[in-house]
Amino acid sequence: MKNLVDLRSDTVTSPSKGMLECVLEAKTGDDVYGEDPTVNQLESYVASLTKKEKALFVTSGTQGNLTAILAHCQRGDEYIAGSEAHTYKYEAGGAAVLGSVQPQPIPFNSRGEIPLDLAELALKPDNNHFARTRLLCLENTNVGKVLSLAYLSETKEFAFKNELKVHLDGARAFNAAAKLDVPISEITKYADTCSLCLSKGLGAPMGSVLVGDSETIDRARRWRKMLGGGMRQAGLMAAAGMYALENNLDSLKQDQLNAASFASGIRELQTLGLEEEPQTNMVIIKIDDHKLVTLKEFLKKNNVLISSRRFVFHRDISTDSCTRLIDLMRVFDESY
Numbered sequence: 001m002k003n004l005v006d007l008r009s010d011t012v013t014s015p016s017k018g019m020l021e022c023v024l025e026a027k028t029g030d031d032v033y034g035e036d037p038t039v040n041q042l043e044s045y046v047a048s049l050t051k052k053e054k055a056l057f058v059t060s061g062t063q064g065n066l067t068a069i070l071a072h073c074q075r076g077d078e079y080i081a082g083s084e085a086h087t088y089k090y091e092a093g094g095a096a097v098l099g100s101v102q103p104q105p106i107p108f109n110s111r112g113e114i115p116l117d118l119a120e121l122a123l124k125p126d127n128n129h130f131a132r133t134r135l136l137c138l139e140n141t142n143v144g145k146v147l148s149l150a151y152l153s154e155t156k157e158f159a160f161k162n163e164l165k166v167h168l169d170g171a172r173a174f175n176a177a178a179k180l181d182v183p184i185s186e187i188t189k190y191a192d193t194c195s196l197c198l199s200k201g202l203g204a205p206m207g208s209v210l211v212g213d214s215e216t217i218d219r220a221r222r223w224r225k226m227l228g229g230g231m232r233q234a235g236l237m238a239a240a241g242m243y244a245l246e247n248n249l250d251s252l253k254q255d256q257l258n259a260a261s262f263a264s265g266i267r268e269l270q271t272l273g274l275e276e277e278p279q280t281n282m283v284i285i286k287i288d289d290h291k292l293v294t295l296k297e298f299l300k301k302n303n304v305l306i307s308s309r310r311f312v313f314h315r316d317i318s319t320d321s322c323t324r325l326i327d328l329m330r331v332f333d334e335s336y
């Protein structure tokens with residue numbers, strides 16, 4: 001049986017041998033007492049990488065975003081987010097349910113940005129009819145699309161002018177940094193807080209890190225405890241995260257190369273095409289719903305998993321697998 005190629009997401013990676021060895025050697029303590037040296041090491045490392053005062057190791061990206069929204073907003077406040085954003089659509093309504101914070105969704109434009117003219121129209125006047133607009137949440141990358149530094153800079157100015165804070169859902173911000181070839185701090189400098197996933201392209205089994213100024217992160221730490229995210233000997237998982245940051249950043253570039261070569265393969269097909277040019281590790285193909293069902297079955301028979309039109313490349317997909325995948329897509333395209 002050929003190796004399984006799982007393109008459903010970049011969350012499906014398995015920890016490498018090197019990472020597991022690092023986990024076995026990790027020094028631990030009780031992190032709820034602030035005594036886990038490996039968690040402390042990870043938090044100070046990520047704070048320094050992102051040039052923020054403090055960092056907080058959280059269980060997931062969702063917990064990072066939620067603790068950030070709750071740290072920025074009070075009951076009756078409002079945050080602006082994309083109508084297809086993770087922070088609005090894919091977090092089970094956490095900010096509304098647990099924080100009584102109202103979301104104000106705005107459609108992303110084709111670049112994955114929240115158009116600032118629309119954000120301006122959505123700002124509520126200071127009047128007791130309205131929720132208080134306090135926070136703007138961005139997403140980078142947004143389904144593989146990279147926000148430009150120019151847009152991030154405009155957003156920062158817009159937020160400052162309107163007394164908003166900016167939270168960046170940077171689940172894949174390292175993919176954006178790899179694409180732009182800039183240090184992650186060049187992206188995080190435009191946001192007050194940023195959550196970064198260790199468990200996506202970076203290949204750690206779990207965990208995200210939230211970064212920001214000390215006061216905000218201290219509030220987020222309290223929320224994390226309330227949400228059940230106070231972990232004890234979490235250094236085992238922080239060690240995997242440290243390993244990922246020290247060893248796996250370069251593989252994000254390889255994922256982008258694999259995605260690009262897959263996209264060139266698709267461009268040459270007769271019936272299938274690309275929805276748009278890939279920017280990072282995701283390729284979205286153009287295919288109708290009915291044909292997608294057939295494609296999914298065909299690929300599954302050949303040990304390849306997809307869940308939608310979106311093919312997500314990651315460190316467990318080798319260049320050879322990528323070549324085999326292009327061959328399979330050609331066979332499907334010619335036979336359909």
Ligand SMILES: *Cc1c(COP(=O)(O)O)cnc(C)c1O
Nearest residue numbers: 060061062063086139169171197
């Ligand atoms: C994956 C993801 C998250 C966090 O997801 P978790 O599964 O909770 O770690 C947040 N935002 C975006 C854009 C994501 O893709």
